[in-house]
Amino acid sequence: MKIETFALERWMTTWETRVEFDIAESGIYPMTVRELLDLLPEDAREGTLNRLLDMRLGYSEAPGSLELRSLLAETYRDTTPENILVTTGAIEANFLAFNVLLDPGDHVVAVYPAYQQLYSVPRAIGCDVSLWRLRPEDNFRYDLDELERLVTPRTRLIVINTPHNPTGAMLSAEELQRIYALAESLGATVLCDEAYRWLDLPGGTPLAPPMRDLGDSAVSVGTFSKPFGLPGLRTGWLAGPTDFIAKCWWMRDYLTLSPGKLNDALAVLALRNRAAIVERTHRIVAANLATAERWFADNSAVAAWTPPRAGLLALLHYQLDIPSQQLADRLAGEYSVMLAPGSAFGYEHYLRIGIGQDPAVFAEGLARTAACFADLQAAGTTWRS
Ligand SMILES: Cc1ncc(COP(=O)(O)O)c(C=O)c1O
Structure with missing residues (x-):
């Protein structure tokens, strides 16, 4: 069987063991035994x-x-x-x-x-x-x-x-x-x-x-x-x-x-023990959704999203003129933040965000993302309307 390269998996494995603030993950913060x-x-x-x-x-x-x-x-x-x-x-x-x-x-x-x-x-x-x-x-x-x-x-x-x-x-x-x-x-x-x-x-x-x-x-x-x-x-x-x-x-x-x-x-x-695990999940997701809502309100000039209706994922749309893979690599390499490039899903000027991460990591990941956006604007990256 000949098969296309799994674009997202290739990108994730490049960074997932190297970044501190992985807010691209598609799952809920893993449990210990x-x-x-x-x-x-x-x-x-x-x-x-x-x-x-x-x-x-x-x-x-x-x-x-x-x-x-x-x-x-x-x-x-x-x-x-x-x-x-x-x-x-x-x-x-x-x-x-x-x-x-x-x-x-x-x-x-x-x-x-x-x-x-x-x-x-x-x-x-x-x-x-x-x-x-x-x-x-x-x-x-x-x-x-x-x-x-x-x-x-x-x-x-x-x-x-x-x-x-x-x-x-x-x-x-x-x-x-x-x-x-x-x-x-x-x-x-x-x-x-x-x-x-x-x-x-x-x-x-x-x-x-x-x-x-x-x-x-x-x-x-x-x-x-x-x-x-x-x-x-x-x-x-x-x-x-x-x-x-x-x-x-x-x-x-x-x-x-x-x-x-x-x-x-x-x-x-x-x-x-599904009921107890669902309760844990709801606690994590509620905290991260509140953080995300505040963050999108504070950064509305540069970023927007359609909040998830269910599940753990959404696409963040950014207004800067930089391809998503380049932006995701910069976030990972310079800010230790992982947000998956929209290009892996065929959508440019989007980053995939996961709301299942440990709430402290999620909040810091978003704070660093805002810093990256501000640095890009200060360095002259132009706006997209
Ligand atoms: C829609 C979808 N299907 C399947 C999988 C694979 O999940 P698993 O870890 O159970 O193999 C994923 C993982 O991200 C997924 O998002």
């Missing part, structure tokens, strides 16, 4: 820790432990453990789904801008990919009429992502139903990347139920990376029809074979 154990009642901690320490690290159940798949299945309608495959992150889930569902020459509609995998892997398979664009002049709204114009009788797959990376847009339950009905009428499938599931904003609109709940023409992808702050577990999953899940499993025999056993056990612990 101790924090995870501390979610348990005090009298249960030692026993759980001992069970983890005594775990024999053989291969685990290949599709994911029955306990983890059962707990995940309970989060969907009409879903059993046979409808779930535990994967190495959402990234493996997406990769397996594309390779099982698609053949060269198939027509695919994929949301854009997007996590690049969502359109680059279908292209690498040899599919004809039409991009369903979220436009800045539309406040990054999903235009369902446009989606209806993009599909053809050859469309095999509609790829969506809600809440959305990188704009923070969100599809409503009615919109998801309309997309599902459209796919069903074509005999196509909807792949819904729900990496940002459970990440409604404090006081914001509740998230729509997952796409899997609508029936067997839909596949939902989930992960412990974003909502649980556990990207180091490298644990995600697919939820879909049993025959599709079996085919993904058989393909995965050639890739990663099975999930890590310790990771599977820690994922169970996290899922059993």
Whole structure:
């Protein structure tokens, strides 16, 4: 398979171990193993820790432990453990789904801008990919009429992502139903990347139920990376029809074979304590949203954003005449701040910002960004209107 370079990942790996104030990250500030154990009642901690320490690290159940798949299945309608495959992150889930569902020459509609995998892997398979664009002049709204114009009788797959990376847009339950009905009428499938599931904003609109709940023409992808702050577990999953899940499993025999056993056990612990983790997430996000609102008000001459409707991401639009990659490199190299270049998503004069970082780091990252903007103006960088 020949595949386009993953622009964002290449840029992130250049800087992520070198900067102090990473406010580009797409997840919530990661948890420690101790924090995870501390979610348990005090009298249960030692026993759980001992069970983890005594775990024999053989291969685990290949599709994911029955306990983890059962707990995940309970989060969907009409879903059993046979409808779930535990994967190495959402990234493996997406990769397996594309390779099982698609053949060269198939027509695919994929949301854009997007996590690049969502359109680059279908292209690498040899599919004809039409991009369903979220436009800045539309406040990054999903235009369902446009989606209806993009599909053809050859469309095999509609790829969506809600809440959305990188704009923070969100599809409503009615919109998801309309997309599902459209796919069903074509005999196509909807792949819904729900990496940002459970990440409604404090006081914001509740998230729509997952796409899997609508029936067997839909596949939902989930992960412990974003909502649980556990990207180091490298644990995600697919939820879909049993025959599709079996085919993904058989393909995965050639890739990663099975999930890590310790990771599977820690994922169970996290899922059993989801309510407490969501509370932690809401605390972090509420603090960062308040900081961001103040910052955008103070810096309105040079920067603006459409705040996220859900999830953890948004695009910051800046009014300076400097390409986003050059600006992002300067912020990282000279100010130790990471904001991802919009060019990695095909949008110039934007930077992607994440609202899941530790609040003190988030505030300092934004303060330094303002200093960088001021220094650029003082040095004669011209304005864009
Ligand atoms: C939309 C989307 N899908 C999938 C992934 C991959 O996540 P994971 O860490 O679960 O592999 C990401 C990571 O940023 C993402 O933003």
